[in-house]
Amino acid sequence: MTSATIPGLSGTDTAPTQHADLLAWVREVAELTQPDRVVFADGSDEEWDRLTSHLVTAGTFQQLNPDKKPNSFLALSDPTDVARVESRTYICSRNEADAGPTNNWVDPTEMRATLTDLFRGAMKGRTMYVVPFCMGPLGAADPKLGVEITDSEYVVVSMRVMTRMGTAALEKLGTDRPFVKALHSVGAPLAEGQADVPWPCSDTKYITHFPEDREIISYGSGYGGNALLGKKCYSLRIASAMAHDEGWLAEHMLILKLISPENKNYYVAAAFPSACGKTNLAMIEPTIPGWRAETLGDDIAWMRFGDDGRLYAVNPEFGFFGVAPGTNWSSNPNAMKTVEAGNTVYTNVALTDNGDVWWEGLEGDPDHLIDWKGHDWDRESEEKAAHPNSRYCTPMSQCPTLAPEWDDPQGVPISAILFGGRRKTTVPLVTESLDWQHGVFMGATMSSEQTAAAEGKVGSVRRDPMAMIPFLGYHVGDYVNHWINLGKNADAQKLPKIFYVNWFRRGDDGRFLWPGFGENSRVLEWIVNRIEGAAEGESTPVGYVPTAAQINLEGLDVDSTDVDESLKVDVEEWKKEIPLIEEWFEFIGDKLPSGVRDEFEALKERLHS
Ligand SMILES: Nc1nc2c(ncn2[C@@H]2O[C@H](COP(=O)(O)OP(=O)(O)OP(=O)(O)O)[C@@H](O)[C@H]2O)c(=O)[nH]1
Numbered sequence: 001m002t003s004a005t006i007p008g009l010s011g012t013d014t015a016p017t018q019h020a021d022l023l024a025w026v027r028e029v030a031e032l033t034q035p036d037r038v039v040f041a042d043g044s045d046e047e048w049d050r051l052t053s054h055l056v057t058a059g060t061f062q063q064l065n066p067d068k069k070p071n072s073f074l075a076l077s078d079p080t081d082v083a084r085v086e087s088r089t090y091i092c093s094r095n096e097a098d099a100g101p102t103n104n105w106v107d108p109t110e111m112r113a114t115l116t117d118l119f120r121g122a123m124k125g126r127t128m129y130v131v132p133f134c135m136g137p138l139g140a141a142d143p144k145l146g147v148e149i150t151d152s153e154y155v156v157v158s159m160r161v162m163t164r165m166g167t168a169a170l171e172k173l174g175t176d177r178p179f180v181k182a183l184h185s186v187g188a189p190l191a192e193g194q195a196d197v198p199w200p201c202s203d204t205k206y207i208t209h210f211p212e213d214r215e216i217i218s219y220g221s222g223y224g225g226n227a228l229l230g231k232k233c234y235s236l237r238i239a240s241a242m243a244h245d246e247g248w249l250a251e252h253m254l255i256l257k258l259i260s261p262e263n264k265n266y267y268v269a270a271a272f273p274s275a276c277g278k279t280n281l282a283m284i285e286p287t288i289p290g291w292r293a294e295t296l297g298d299d300i301a302w303m304r305f306g307d308d309g310r311l312y313a314v315n316p317e318f319g320f321f322g323v324a325p326g327t328n329w330s331s332n333p334n335a336m337k338t339v340e341a342g343n344t345v346y347t348n349v350a351l352t353d354n355g356d357v358w359w360e361g362l363e364g365d366p367d368h369l370i371d372w373k374g375h376d377w378d379r380e381s382e383e384k385a386a387h388p389n390s391r392y393c394t395p396m397s398q399c400p401t402l403a404p405e406w407d408d409p410q411g412v413p414i415s416a417i418l419f420g421g422r423r424k425t426t427v428p429l430v431t432e433s434l435d436w437q438h439g440v441f442m443g444a445t446m447s448s449e450q451t452a453a454a455e456g457k458v459g460s461v462r463r464d465p466m467a468m469i470p471f472l473g474y475h476v477g478d479y480v481n482h483w484i485n486l487g488k489n490a491d492a493q494k495l496p497k498i499f500y501v502n503w504f505r506r507g508d509d510g511r512f513l514w515p516g517f518g519e520n521s522r523v524l525e526w527i528v529n530r531i532e533g534a535a536e537g538e539s540t541p542v543g544y545v546p547t548a549a550q551i552n553l554e555g556l557d558v559d560s561t562d563v564d565e566s567l568k569v570d571v572e573e574w575k576k577e578i579p580l581i582e583e584w585f586e587f588i589g590d591k592l593p594s595g596v597r598d599e600f601e602a603l604k605e606r607l608h609s
């Protein structure tokens, strides 16, 4: 096929690919959506400059002061388009039963018909970008490719930061390699002569996944996980379905490398729900002497067993899309150094009078700001200057603690898996599981208070299996069973040990009982020592939990009774969890594996004996 048959691709341009399926799809989408022009994104610096200049002219971006934040930009979104929209997110599997009780489902034929209507003419007045990308190292034997078609320049520049995007990915596609189709529109066509708004989007939103077809279609939102389709949509929802079929794991996990005083490396993967501390832990600065940490990923891990029987993890991403509020030079200096290096897109933070950015929790005490809604803000203002889910989008390569092996297609062998949520009560600072099956039970029943990362009531507790509830591409019962089966088929000696952590337990007055952040290295040290058989822990009804005396608290300036409280296993509090877990298991239904039910019965017995 020649490029001339792609409507909108100018006659003098030729499509930079011979991939027949890709060209056919591009033509089909262009015919349906009727953009003014079609552009293949190459990921070059020249393209970045052109698109960021365009976004500045359009009012979407403000260029930040280059002395403070080189080559960096601030975007203020439409106030209705600030987070993932779980209520508008669908898993359109062929059979409703395969989507399971945690997902919205619509019959795929019906959903495609709805979307076809919405996409008809949806890109009028806009440019349609064809964005080839690769999740995970380009050097992988079987690179995981995708192409996002989008009418948002904001998405193109963000995808360049977050994924291996452009010519290199297009070359990997060759003429016939399979790829995930990821179609996106902000859903705001422009009539002839109609002026654009800085943040086009639609009141109608659909974030849809067709797991059997390995396809994503997203309409109406320009923000984060709704629009950067390589991230949650591909690397978790679609990839979790691939992983289930192919015997691997696609997880909502950071990947961290710990280096002990003896210079031994330990790789840890940790699943916490959105806005519960993954990015912070991924970039931890240990406070205990002799320990160092390096970063491999802050949000997503793909894990598969190696020939040696160990579980290896790679991070499919290329950048960090981190929560800004609370990030500062003391809580997360490495994130600060990463963004200070420039080349960063900030969304919904506040603008200072000297062209820098500010958010709640950042150092400095500005008198005056432009807040995330574009209004004047001063210290008397009642509204927050930055949206609680405001984000920075920044290249991983700028992270000062980046592990040298971050781009290795082999991945890194995982020694420990951490699950953790945000719980004010009940859940101890750290608990070691009895074995893999018990660890899977912990993950399957983990719970957390709702945060601002998705729409919904902040603070209410929900069950969130392995922090995957918004990101499962199939039935939650089948997912938990997949975890059980991987353990059954593995060499138990080589499986990572599973731990449950909670940095967020609180005292009566609402204060955090544990200082968290860099001090979490003390918990990590205990975990590593448990792996080495070199630390004590108490056997409790919920698993092995250290006493305050069993973790290294040297030099820590906190009330020791607070540490005791953070580690307490209160049997009466745990008994109150039982009906909640019961309810959760009923909700999952028949597909819940029997091994997990056995663990529940055993827990009940231990709590009552
Ligand atoms: N008290 C306490 N707060 C923490 C700790 N670690 C992170 N936080 C806070 O939790 C919030 C979210 O932290 P992040 O590290 O950005 O969370 P995340 O899991 O990466 O979130 P997503 O990017 O949405 O998936 C921030 O406000 C942090 O300041 C901790 O150890 N203790």
Ligand SMILES: O=C([O-])CC(=O)C(=O)O
Pocket: 083, 084, 223, 224, 225, 226, 231, 232, 274, 275, 299, 321, 453, 454
């Ligand atoms: O997906 C997003 O918009 C941001 C994110 O990382 C999350 O919410 O977990």
Ligand SMILES: [Mn+2]
Pocket: 275, 278, 279, 298, 299, 321, 322, 323
């Ligand atoms: Mn994060």
